Amino acid sequence: MDELRTILDFHASMLRDRSRMERFQEAIAATVRPGSVVADVGCGTGILSVLCCRAGARRVYAMEVGPIGRWTEQVIAANGLAGRVEVIRGISTEISLPEQVDVIVSETIGSAAFDEGIVGYIADARRRFLAPGGRMVPRGLALWAAPVDDVALHHRLVGWWREAVEGADVSPLHQIAARQLHLSAARPEQLCAPPQTIIKVDLEKADQPFVAGRAQFVLAREGPVTGFAIGFDADLADGVCLSNRPPRETLHWSPGFLALEEPLHGRAGDVVQVEIGTLDGQTWRWRGRVGEHPFDLDTLTGRSPSPDELQGDQRPLSLGPRGQTAAAVLGLIDGRRTVAEIAAALSQSPAASLPSAAATRAVVAQLARYLGQ
């Protein structure tokens, strides 16, 4: 239930954000033509699909992989659009559409622009779904950044891991906490220089998921630099933009925060240089200098990857206990056995390599959800 409540809160936050809704409505009205066919990538509740129909769309393919997709059809039906909007449960990169579309709409914009993977999703959708001359909402996405001097924010997110908790040393997690993309509202008074655009991506052309850029700031006053606030400027249509750049107009998206390992002291007039790169918003690297003090952090190190993960597709692959169980499940799926019968059969089988019947049932249930129909 907690997960469902979190999902509802998340979507309610988006739907209540007047700036978000008004900008997307304006952009869709300017882009979707009567008779248009639309792909809504990551449709969530289906609200943008409804707006597309109001703008005259003849057909909308609304794709959603997240749990909210269980209710999207009901939202569409409640708006009398079941005949025009086809809701497809799944991730857009694994979906084929029966026709090309005139417009791609996607609100997979993250607080830090790219952290919902929009570049990869849109590039794939553009290549496979969009008709020549087709249009997109959004058309472009930029990342802004600004140095932050808020020591209390840094302490709350990173620094306090150096403190003992009930006498126990938890400091090994300090370096992990410093290497995360934190989502935390940046207020104008926390910034020690005005935000600058650091990365610009043309979503109508971009096909590389790694994007990067750099900026240089001059400190107006002496004090600490504790990290960088980052966020997005979205170009939705001609004259229609949406941004969480402070002072932000949108309520839903808090800016992100890329911390420094320790606050670095800068003097008035010091130059702060930063390069930021991200692999589709999933892995981030930020490095540069505050005056003469260098920094270099990344979220890959922050995940503490194993050697196996780092070797990627170059490592020999063998099945672990879950994989052995999964292979046995695949052999038992015949279109007649139920999920319970497969789990029961597997529990009695030497192929069940997990330590308990409950663990086996859990793997079977997961596979049934993921692979079954």
Add this chain to the structure above:
Amino acid sequence: MDPLFATALHAVTVEVGGTTFVVDLREGTSVAFNGAAAAIWRGLVRGRSPAGIATELASSFAIDEARARTDVAAFLSTLAARGLVRAWLLDPLSDDGAR
């Protein structure tokens, strides 16, 4: 002036179990460095010049400095060809110094 070399932004270093992995975020690939290759890469990450790295390499691996310079230059060429390092005449964070 000899160029300096900076690791590329998309080349992320991860040290695990005594092995230096360099993950190329742009290509989605990784390479594992051991021994002298790892020492050269770590020198680059610390901002050492090729000459400084060669001096450290000669000392650590008991080889003469001329050979170390040749090895470092060859390895840097390989890294540059794979796009994992960039050569700079001035400042790695300045566009002015890009070669």
